Amino acid sequence: MPEATVHIVDDDPVLRDALVSLCLSDGLAAIGHGDPGGLAQSLRRRSPECVLLDVRLAEQSGLAVQESLRADGNTVPIIFLTGYGTIPMSVRAMRGGAVEFLTKPFIAEVLLAAIRKALAADAVALADRRARDDLSARLATLTPRERDVMRCAIGGLMNKQIAAELGITEITAKVHKRRVMEKMQARSLADLVRMADQLGVAATRQR
Structure with a gap:
């Protein structure tokens, strides 16, 4: 798999740094975001990526961030993290294409497995998109x-x-x-x- 990047969006600096360290320990590039403001610009979509997204952020809910990305046509896989979640909340997230909806505190290996799953799916999606783009260029x-x-x-x-x-x-x-x-x-x-x-x-x- 090409170099993969995990984007971590959480306004708790302690947890955010811990998640970055966890990803780095597993050989993954990781970028921490204290708020979702610069997330869309950070997603390059040239190599596999996924987003660890806190459901409850100070400025904007994680679900709203997900909907904004999807509205812009960004299909990056999202793993939601929440201190407490409701069934309607998790249903809304999964309908929006979330890969997982995990409750804090989480088991590190469970989270890493979800990250690997998301990155593998994104690698396939990117390869498919490149193949379609190549075919479209030939057709042109x-x-x-x-x-x-x-x-x-x-x-x-x-x-x-x-x-x-x-x-x-x-x-x-x-x-x-x-x-x-x-x-x-x-x-x-x-x-x-x-x-x-x-x-x-x-x-x-x-x-």
């Missing part, structure tokens, strides 16, 4: 005609059928199809279909 290199041919190809149309559908010659259809495969770096038609599915490209079916 296709000309409008090549996109038309791609839709026909993933719809199961043969070169002759693609030519008839688009009003071009069969040779031209074959050339466009080859360029589509090259630009999308597809090893096979099945590979191209998988890429199109991930990108939400609709297929053109034979009429």
